Amino acid sequence: MVPGHFGARITGVGHYVPDHVMRNADFEKMFETSDDWIVSRTGMRERRYAEPHQAASDLATIAAQHALERAGLHGRDIDCFIVATVTPDYQFPATACIVAANLGAVGRAAFDLEIACSGFIYALSTAASFIRAGIFARVMVIGAEKLSGITNMTDRGTAILFGDGAGAVIVERTELDSDSFLACELGSDGSNPDMLCVKAGGSRNPITPELIDTHKNKMFMSGREIFKYAVNKMVETSKNVIATAGLTTDDISWVIPHQANRRIIEAAAKRLDVDREKVVINIEKYGNTSSATIPIALSEMIEKDAMKAGDLILFTGFGGGLSWGSIAWRWSA
Ligand code: COA
Secondary structure, three states, X not given: OOOOOOEEEEEEEEEXXXXXXXXXXXXXXXXXXXXXXXXXXXXXXXXXXXXXXOOHXXXXXXXXXXXXXXXXXXXXXXXXXXXXXXXXXXXXXXXXXXXXXXXXXXXXXXXXXXXXXXXXXXXXXHHHHHHHOOOOOEXXXXXXXXHHHHOOOOOHHHHOOEOEEEEEEEEXXXXXXXXXXXXXXXXXXXXXXXXXXXXOOOOOOOOXXXXXXXXXXXXXXXXXXXXXXXXXXXXXXXXXXXXXXXXXXXHOOEEEEOOOOHHHHHHHHHHHOOOHXXXXXXXXXXXXXXXXXXXXXXXXXXXXXXXXXXXXXEEEEEEOOOEEXXXXXXXXX
């Protein structure tokens, strides 16, 4: 990664999760499962579901307002809005355009980025690159998902895993010598898209009543295969970005991983040889909120005042595509 003219830093972080709590016991009434099984296999105890009237832009707007308040900024101070989501309000227009309008920022650049659970990693890399190149001075990066809307509630293997929520960060221009964006590595493998996908509703399989009847408009996942891939790719890209930044895993202050499964996170942390206390896990409260997991976890860390200037953060994620990525980020207060 070659430095540009400017550096990028995060100046505001916010999040929002809906009020409705969906507990493991609620699934026991829907199909054969148990709280014990879900906790031991995934680490999840509960997740949040949005209300029927709430769309991804509604969750995103509240998270972004939270980030703006923390940064002491208004929506019109932002030059570009990027929303990472697989559950946009509409096929088009982009959810980001709606969020910008909601925040009083009509006229600003706005676009969505769709790369499933790797969405935040890709979007933060994009935002930081825009800033380093001098194109924008402030970019709002939001991960926002209403996954309850695309969850197959008859499939016990996936229904338990996903929740709704949004997280937002404001990435801002800074001097080159205080650049936070140390290194990133992004990757994909689309040779088997069916491993984790919503099969119907795109140009490949336009929606039909039959496809709806067979839940093809909902998420499908080969969980076991993805598990191994996730651990391998998170470890590989994490090692690479730390090395590219000229650091070692001993220098890591915090790992903020995508929250897909506690066992995935713990296996990756073990292989990276990072102390458990440095690994941020909140999966028990929110489950997998796809592109929102990392910014929600970061926002909770800010709330706890856990982040100190100079801390080295490793963001790492994995998701549909398949896709993956990691970022080494130096926190500046
Ligand atoms: N309750 C009880 N039993 C369940 C269950 C549930 N909710 N879901 C699946 N099972 C059963 C399966 O039917 C299977 O039964 P069988 O052996 O009789 O066929 C058994 O549990 C084991 O299934 P398996 O899929 O091997 O379990 P697992 O330990 O791999 O855990 C996942 C399943 C989905 C939790 C795990 O594979 C996973 O998290 N994978 C990663 C998926 C992911 O995070 N994807 C998103 C990436 S962003």
